[in-house]
Structure formats: structure tokens, C-alpha cells
Amino acid sequence: MITGEVRNRVDKIWETFWTGGITNPLTVIEQFTYLLFIKGLDEAETTKEQEAEFLGIEHEGVFPKDKQHLRWNQFKQLGSAEEMYDVVSNEVFPFIKNLHGKEESAYSKYMGDATFLIPTPNMLAKVVDGIDNLPTEDRDAQGDLYEYLLSKIATSGTNGQFRTPRHIIKMIVELMKPTPEDIIIDPAMGSAGFLVAASEYLRDHHSDMFLVQGLKEHYQNTMFYGNDMDRTMLRIGAMNMMLHGVDNPNIYYRDSLAEINKDKEQYTLVLANPPFKGSLDYESVSNDLLKIAKTKKTELLFLSLFIRILKPGGRAAVIVPDGVLFGASKAHKTIRKEIIENHKLDAVISMPSGVFKPYAGVKTAILIFTKTGAGGTENVWFYDMKADGFSLDDKRSPIDENDIPDIVERFNYLEGEKERKQTEQSFFVSMQELQENDYDLSINKYKEIEYEEIKYEAPGVLLEKVEMIEKEVIQGIKDLKDLIKDSDTFES
Known part of the structure; x- marks a missing residue:
């Protein structure tokens, strides 16, 4: 920043x-x-x-x-x-x-x-x-300028959009580690923050891909896709991508949830922070999406969309409001069950509610899953993020506390997480436990609180201490009275 x-x-x-x-x-x-x-x-x-x-x-x-x-x-x-x-x-x-x-x-x-x-x-x-x-x-520095400019939009957009902080975008990209062969989409791209971060990651970690003509062509023409319904943001996104070295991103003015969007099994990586609320033309929503979960909630429909547009083996890392994790409606339970039972849910990272301030105080989480069509969920990794390197108020000032490096390090070595207890900041939850809890993905459902035993002194000892304090107070009042009396005598 x-x-x-x-x-x-x-x-x-x-x-x-x-x-x-x-x-x-x-x-x-x-x-x-x-x-x-x-x-x-x-x-x-x-x-x-x-x-x-x-x-x-x-x-x-x-x-x-x-x-x-x-x-x-x-x-x-x-x-x-x-x-x-x-x-x-x-x-x-x-x-x-x-x-x-x-x-x-x-x-x-x-x-x-x-x-x-x-x-x-x-x-x-x-x-x-x-x-x-x-x-x-x-x-x-240029990215920081863009982020600060976008922060000038004091309220969320008409479709419930708000801007994803760059350090959160960067964390998600580092967790997913895009490869030179990936086909990446953000179906609610805004200013193309996720796509830009993915392109930067590839430049930093796979610079040799630009020496291979086929991979270089793929990077420039067929790797990056984005949809949005705001032409201003599409223009800003197109310029943003071009300034970051992607000459021909596939950016479309499109309602990703509408019937007109026919994308199916086309992408290998979804990176997104889709709108959580706002206007929705229910009549235009694709029937394919409603087959999985019949709902008007955009956050659930987008999860259905991600499953549809990913190729088998494709991965998704998406930000969702906390309600998706524990909502009790039939649609909420259906989409959670779909991801857990029919695909592979990899991780749930719970974020603190101040991450999106000053736009919104909504509490969110990151869902990471792989499309398999044949199940595969055995143990799901949970992480309770408490700090992201910035204060959780409207000012979002830099602070020392930051769980992001720890999250990336632990996710990259999940083998070392197996022995962790559910009293710790990160831990695994088994498929069986998820099923027993109606596919609830709220971290508080599984996080155990460890209570420390506090030993107090015997009542008689405590009473003696109270009496001693009382004597000291009485003596203090007496000394104060004597002081006032001496002062009055002196003035007379």
C-alpha cells in the first residue's frame, strides 16, 4: 500500500x-x-x-x-x-x-x-x-497506485462488488502456484487484479517459459480470461493487463451467470472474488447452474459456475462470505455437499472481518477445491487467519502481525499439518466429521478451545488479604484527615 x-x-x-x-x-x-x-x-x-x-x-x-x-x-x-x-x-x-x-x-x-x-x-x-x-x-508501485485509486470508491458497486486487496490476491495466487500450461479465468474480474497477479507470478517463477514459443504465445493469447458487466472496469482491466505485459487477454462484457455464457470444462484454474449480493436477473440465470442449487444467491450460483467451467482436474481458489460455510438453507447445504462429495475440497481459510474495510465489514473465507467429478475429499485443511499485516479498522494501517507467510508455508507442506490438533491455528478435519456436521465448513464448528486450569488461593488467605487492604485504606483516609486538619491549623 x-x-x-x-x-x-x-x-x-x-x-x-x-x-x-x-x-x-x-x-x-x-x-x-x-x-x-x-x-x-x-x-x-x-x-x-x-x-x-x-x-x-x-x-x-x-x-x-x-x-x-x-x-x-x-x-x-x-x-x-x-x-x-x-x-x-x-x-x-x-x-x-x-x-x-x-x-x-x-x-x-x-x-x-x-x-x-x-x-x-x-x-x-x-x-x-x-x-x-x-x-x-x-x-x-504501479499496482499500489491502482489499488489506492480503487480504494477511492467509498461504497461497493451496484452488483455487490468490492475491491480485493492486492496482498490477499497475491496470497491466493501464491497458494495456487499457476503453471505455464494453465488456462486461467476470473468470471467477475473487475480491474483484473487476479489475472495480473497470476501473470506476475508466472514472470517471476517461470521466466523460462518466454523462451518457448508455444508457451509465450499461450501467455499472450490463450491463458487469461475475464468477464465483467462494467465496461469501465473492463477498460481499466484491459489496460492493466497490457501494462503488465499481456497483449491480448480474453476479456468479455458478459454476465457469467446468464444462459448466454456457454463455457463448460474450458479452464484449469479459477481465481475469483465474485459479488456476494446485489441485483440478479433470476430469469436469465443459466439452467445448468440451477440444477446444482436452485437459489437466487449469487455467491452460491458462482460456485456452481466454477464447477461447470473447470476442466476435470482443474482447481479453484475463491473468496466467499461466511454464510456460504454454514448457511442452513437447502441450496447452501447442496452446494457444500456437491463440492465435498463429488469433488475434492482442499482447504478452507477463514479470514477476519476487517480484510475488506473500508468497503465492507463482511467476514469471508477462501475455498480451495479441485474438480474431479468422482469425489476425493478425505481431509480438509482449515486455517484461522487472525491478521493480514494491516489493522482491521477503516484505516487499514500496516502492523507487524501477519499470518499470510505462515498460511503459504503451511499449505505448501500439508504433510506437516497432519499431527496438528484442533486447538491449534490450523488443522485437518476428516470427511466423516464434515458429513456428521451436515457439511458445515465454519472453522468454529471444529476448532476446540483449550481451557487452562487456574488455581486460586484458599478463601481464608484471600479474606486476610482483603482485610489488610481495608486496613490500608482506613489508615490512608486517617492520614488524609490529619493532613487536612494540620493545613487548617496552619492557615488559622
């Missing part, structure tokens, strides 16, 4: 938008993102030019020779705000809108109806100057 000076700079830029008449938070983020993207394009181009020069090879850049004046480092130095405004609005913006000429590319689809809304040259000059002083060359 960004703090201090950088946060203040972002706030100042935000204030420039606000005072200039752009007050819708998503519109501000969108316009802000366009300019961050333009700056990022220039920085990436500069890096590639330097690498090409070092290697002594030719570099065919994004900016043609006759378009060099459209680069950030060029137009920011123009003599007047009016001149800069003319170049950015009439040349730079159309240039980035048509950057990927192929109509079928995600970038082209969602940039097609993008609109440059900064109203005046003076406002553009202030915003460009502010963004120029932000640290954007480092990918992590």
Missing part, C-alpha cells in the same frame, strides 16, 4: 479532477488510468529501446518514427498548456484507442467507446504534472 508523500500526491491529483468538475469516482479513475497508461507506454518503450541498444539489435517500437511527439516525455515538455491539450486530445488519445488494430482484441473492444473527458488545458497540465511525479516504472 502507498503511504505518505505518494498518497498525498495522488490525493492532490484527485482534488484537481474534483475541483475541475469530474466528481464521479469511476470517471476519475478511468481518466487517471488513461494518463497512467500513456506514461507507462512511454516508459516501457524507453526500456525496450535501451535493451535493444545494449544487445545491438533493431527495435520496432509502439510509437512510429513520425509519432514520437505523442510520447509522454515529449508532449509534457510542450511550451503551453493549450498546445499540450491539443496534442493529447486530438492525437495521443486517438492513438491509444487504436493501439491494437485487431477488432477482436480486448483492448480494441473496450477502448472503442472510451472518451477523453478532461475539460480544460489548465486542468490537463496540472494532472500531467502530478502524474509525472508518481513512481510508475516499478510494477509493484
Whole structure:
């Protein structure tokens, strides 16, 4: 998370938008993102030019020779705000809108109806100057900027969406360890946080995949998929993916739960934080999903969707509200039974309720399961996360307590968890025990509390101590009275 000076700079830029008449938070983020993207394009181009020069090879850049004046480092130095405004609005913006000429590319689809809304040259000059002083060359810093911008949306979206903190996304990706062969989807992608984190994980842990043409092509064109119903977030997501080196993600404007979504057994990894509540057109919900659990609850329908769209052997790591774990309705029990009995439930990680503040105080958990179609659940690993490295209030300030490294380490070595007792922070629960408890997945159902025996002193000894304290109090009152009496005598 960004703090201090950088946060203040972002706030100042935000204030420039606000005072200039752009007050819708998503519109501000969108316009802000366009300019961050333009700056990022220039920085990436500069890096590639330097690498090409070092290697002594030719570099065919994004900016043609006759378009060099459209680069950030060029137009920011123009003599007047009016001149800069003319170049950015009439040349730079159309240039980035048509950057990927192929109509079928995600970038082209969602940039097609993008609109440059900064109203005046003076406002553009202030915003460009502010963004120029932000640290954007480092990918992590850029991700922190995105996260802070998204945190400016004070309330959850109309579909019950709220933004998943980057450190939680990173933890989930590290737990799942995406491989170069995976086909990854987030059916409620928002700004593409999970997809970006998965792409970064692969770059950091499987850099050799880019030396294999087939895997490199897969990474760029057929590995990443995302759906959303908010075109603004789709645009932000498409730019986010492109800035992180994925040129052609498969991003669609789509209601993942609707009948129109025909995806079935297509993906090997689902990473998602689907909406928990909000509007749902029940009539349009796919009949395939209702066969597993007839319900209007989106969190249950999405679990049905994940099972349908995964290939056999495919894995899912998804965030669900706590109600999914222990809900007593027929639909709740049915979906839990489906995952436990017919597939392989691997883990339930209970998270504290403050993780999603300031958006919401809802308590959530992470479900990790594998689609088998033939069962396989024997023992399910439970972890009781108490801290995530940030305070659990609206401020979400950094703190020392953090269970995330421990969660990743333990999950990567589950063999060592077998001897743990249910009084500890993590433990296994058997399939039989889950069945006996109606497939309840609440950690408190299984966590045992260890009571320590406290030995008190004999009543006679305690009474003597009370009498001694009482004598001391009486003596203290007497001393205080004498002090007051002596003071009155002295004044007389």
C-alpha cells in the first residue's frame, strides 16, 4: 500500500479532477488510468529501446518514427498548456484507442467507446504534472497506485462488488502456484487484479517459459480470461493487463451467470472474488447452474459456475462470505455437499472481518477445491487467519502481525499439518466429521478451545488479604484527615 508523500500526491491529483468538475469516482479513475497508461507506454518503450541498444539489435517500437511527439516525455515538455491539450486530445488519445488494430482484441473492444473527458488545458497540465511525479516504472508501485485509486470508491458497486486487496490476491495466487500450461479465468474480474497477479507470478517463477514459443504465445493469447458487466472496469482491466505485459487477454462484457455464457470444462484454474449480493436477473440465470442449487444467491450460483467451467482436474481458489460455510438453507447445504462429495475440497481459510474495510465489514473465507467429478475429499485443511499485516479498522494501517507467510508455508507442506490438533491455528478435519456436521465448513464448528486450569488461593488467605487492604485504606483516609486538619491549623 502507498503511504505518505505518494498518497498525498495522488490525493492532490484527485482534488484537481474534483475541483475541475469530474466528481464521479469511476470517471476519475478511468481518466487517471488513461494518463497512467500513456506514461507507462512511454516508459516501457524507453526500456525496450535501451535493451535493444545494449544487445545491438533493431527495435520496432509502439510509437512510429513520425509519432514520437505523442510520447509522454515529449508532449509534457510542450511550451503551453493549450498546445499540450491539443496534442493529447486530438492525437495521443486517438492513438491509444487504436493501439491494437485487431477488432477482436480486448483492448480494441473496450477502448472503442472510451472518451477523453478532461475539460480544460489548465486542468490537463496540472494532472500531467502530478502524474509525472508518481513512481510508475516499478510494477509493484504501479499496482499500489491502482489499488489506492480503487480504494477511492467509498461504497461497493451496484452488483455487490468490492475491491480485493492486492496482498490477499497475491496470497491466493501464491497458494495456487499457476503453471505455464494453465488456462486461467476470473468470471467477475473487475480491474483484473487476479489475472495480473497470476501473470506476475508466472514472470517471476517461470521466466523460462518466454523462451518457448508455444508457451509465450499461450501467455499472450490463450491463458487469461475475464468477464465483467462494467465496461469501465473492463477498460481499466484491459489496460492493466497490457501494462503488465499481456497483449491480448480474453476479456468479455458478459454476465457469467446468464444462459448466454456457454463455457463448460474450458479452464484449469479459477481465481475469483465474485459479488456476494446485489441485483440478479433470476430469469436469465443459466439452467445448468440451477440444477446444482436452485437459489437466487449469487455467491452460491458462482460456485456452481466454477464447477461447470473447470476442466476435470482443474482447481479453484475463491473468496466467499461466511454464510456460504454454514448457511442452513437447502441450496447452501447442496452446494457444500456437491463440492465435498463429488469433488475434492482442499482447504478452507477463514479470514477476519476487517480484510475488506473500508468497503465492507463482511467476514469471508477462501475455498480451495479441485474438480474431479468422482469425489476425493478425505481431509480438509482449515486455517484461522487472525491478521493480514494491516489493522482491521477503516484505516487499514500496516502492523507487524501477519499470518499470510505462515498460511503459504503451511499449505505448501500439508504433510506437516497432519499431527496438528484442533486447538491449534490450523488443522485437518476428516470427511466423516464434515458429513456428521451436515457439511458445515465454519472453522468454529471444529476448532476446540483449550481451557487452562487456574488455581486460586484458599478463601481464608484471600479474606486476610482483603482485610489488610481495608486496613490500608482506613489508615490512608486517617492520614488524609490529619493532613487536612494540620493545613487548617496552619492557615488559622
